[in-house]
Amino acid sequence: MAAIEGPADGLAKTLGFATAIQIIATAAALSLTAIVPLVVADVGLDVHFVGFQISLIYLAATLASAGAGGAIERLGALRVEQLCLFTFGCGLLCFATARVEGFVAGSLIVGIGYGWQNPAASQLLASVVNARTRNLVYSVKQAGVPLGGVIASLAIPALAVFIDWRLVLVLASIVPFAALAALRYYSHADDARRVGAGTARRSGFFIDQKILWADPRLAGLALIGFFYSVVQLSLSAFAVTTLVEDGAWPLVTAGAVAAAMQFAGAGGRIGWGWVADRIGGGMRVLALLGLLGGLGSLALYLAIDMAGWVQLLLFIWLGAVWLGWNGVLLAEVAHQAPVSQVGQATGAVLVYVFGGVIIGPAGFALVAAGLTSFSATFAVYSLCGFLGALAALRLDFSARPKEIEH
Known part of the structure; x- marks a missing residue:
């Protein structure tokens, strides 16, 4: 090779x-x-x-x-x-x-x-x-x-x-x-350093999780990933249903809006990564995304009775935000972990991201059944965005004195 x-x-x-x-x-x-x-x-x-x-x-x-x-x-x-x-x-x-x-x-x-x-x-x-x-x-x-x-x-x-x-x-x-x-x-070259070629670090679920929770920044990223993935998969799973049931959209048209939302997510992932590099702060972008996502989820509750073009723009906004944060999060994990332990740290953090994926849509269905409104459930789920934004801001502020010293 x-x-x-x-x-x-x-x-x-x-x-x-x-x-x-x-x-x-x-x-x-x-x-x-x-x-x-x-x-x-x-x-x-x-x-x-x-x-x-x-x-x-x-x-x-x-x-x-x-x-x-x-x-x-x-x-x-x-x-x-x-x-x-x-x-x-x-x-x-x-x-x-x-x-x-x-x-x-x-x-x-x-x-x-x-x-x-x-x-x-x-x-x-x-x-x-x-x-x-x-x-x-x-x-x-x-x-x-x-x-x-x-x-x-x-x-x-x-x-x-x-x-x-x-x-x-x-x-x-x-x-x-x-x-x-x-x-x-x-x-x-990284594969030349695998365990079989030298001295191994201990690794396993409990060891990796202990390392994760011993580092406040990695632990914070795990919580942010959990909060954001809860909303991300719920949006993907219930966007069409929300438009059809709450907004009285035709099924095919609602599907087209969902597709536009996915494309916005692809563009958002690249765009937010570019922004994070320009301003020199992935945590700041994660905080901004939580704020924008939370506000967008709240706005959906009000916009569901507005004109169709308003709803279309709102779902594109939600797609760019809630489907666009993942790359910045993984980049921050790579930034916080030692180079040789990035895979280990990423796996530990993703346990919580995937946990949000599993819990989010199921919880959304239960809340929606109680509220009898999908758009109102998105308003409830906006709390995940605000909590994630607060966690990211706290991590960003805590890092600034250290950055100034260097």
């Missing part, structure tokens, strides 16, 4: 691979959601099964994130990325069996890869990125999440029109396997 020629070349290669793997990861996780009507018709399941299937993926991802630091220590970040691609290909093949057991096994397998790939990618990026562009680099990588969702939503149903959906999933599995083959021709 050819070694990296230099820092700039290494950053371009690493970011390219990391973003591609993120796109593949998201597309694999959402592959069944794009063809639910075809799946339930052939397998005989209820249409609601996809909700449980997605929850199973994120549950496995949460558990995998808890052990990601140990996996990176034992195998190296690059080898873990290769294993992630292998899990995505195998998971898609499991889905193609069109059996309940295959759906369960595939969801668990894909979830493991989904939980490992972010810590591994963060570890690789940490050793080649510079402080001036850290937030932008991590945000570009995280833009792969909505892009993967768009690809899954467009490509898989389009192919399923012409060929059996099972075959579509088999063909889709070729992509991660091909990426795995390509990754074998890429080397990274």
Whole structure:
């Protein structure tokens, strides 16, 4: 395998691979959601099964994130990325069996890869990125999440029109396997420091969590990630329902608004990363996002009875904010942790981010049932934004004396 020629070349290669793997990861996780009507018709399941299937993926991802630091220590970040691609290909093949057991096994397998790939990618990026562009680099990588969702939503149903959906999933599995083959021709200096090559640090769920909570800034980032992911997934899950049920929008038009919201999220991820690098403060941007997201969620309660264009602009605003914070958060984790421990710290923080993903939509459904209004529930969830903003501001202010001393 050819070694990296230099820092700039290494950053371009690493970011390219990391973003591609993120796109593949998201597309694999959402592959069944794009063809639910075809799946339930052939397998005989209820249409609601996809909700449980997605929850199973994120549950496995949460558990995998808890052990990601140990996996990176034992195998190296690059080898873990290769294993992630292998899990995505195998998971898609499991889905193609069109059996309940295959759906369960595939969801668990894909979830493991989904939980490992972010810590591994963060570890690789940490050793080649510079402080001036850290937030932008991590945000570009995280833009792969909505892009993967768009690809899954467009490509898989389009192919399923012409060929059996099972075959579509088999063909889709070729992509991660091909990426795995390509990754074998890429080397990274960070992997020379894996455990097998020298003295290992101890790593595991309890050790990683102890390290996390011993560092107030990493612990604060974990809480911010939890608060923001609670709203993020609730917005993705209930945007269309809110427009249809509370705003009386036609289903197809509401779906188009949701798609625009996702594109705004992709642009927001890159844009907020750029802003964070320009002002030299990821914490400040995280605080701003919490404030803007909280205000936007409150505004939705009032705007649901306003003109359609007002609601459209508001959902684009919410998409840019609530779907756009992830890259800045991961960049801040990389900033706070020692370079050799970025993967370990990222895995520890993501336990809480994925926890918010699991809890958020379920809690939203319960609150909405009590309030009988989806827009009012978003107003309640605005509290998550304000709490996250306060936590980020506190962390930012606490760091300023230290920055002045240096």
